[in-house]
Amino acid sequence: MSGTPKRAPAERKQRHRILVIDADADVKTMLAETLGEEHYELIFRQSASNLVEVFAETPPFDAALVEIYRKPDSFLELLPSIRERCPKTEIVLISELEGMHLWTEAIQLGAYDYVPKSLDREELRWVVLNAAGRNHRI
DSSP: OOSSOOOOOOOOOOOEEEEEEOOOHHHHHHHHHHHOSSSEEEEEESOOSSHHHHHTOSSOOSEEEEEOOSOHHHHHHHHHHHHHHOTTOEEEEEESOOOHHHHHHHHHTTOSEEEETTOOHHHHHHHHHHHHHGGGOO
16 A cells, blocks of 8 residues: 555536527637637527527526527517526527617516627627626635
């Protein structure tokens, strides 16, 4: 027997799972470049016909960045059921449509944030990273 203590296996940090629903290839490229893949697993969907099921994928997502464009009200109507089914997934809505009423309604219905698509890269990165880490803080 050796007097050398055994070392515990190195802890592997958990990667945040981030769902991105956006048809814009530039957004996909920007997020992949900005967030990298070291600590984040990015799952991209161009669209989702059944959003509630997509959000309920196992293992759960830490955050979701969802583009709403044509009919923001349709997604906002689904938001409470998505939040109920996936309470630990922080949802960030992104849209070319800007307006305080959309932001206010999205937050009231359970979104983590609502950001305009014109938001610069660093600000968008900050919002997504904070949303993804929200449930992992002590």
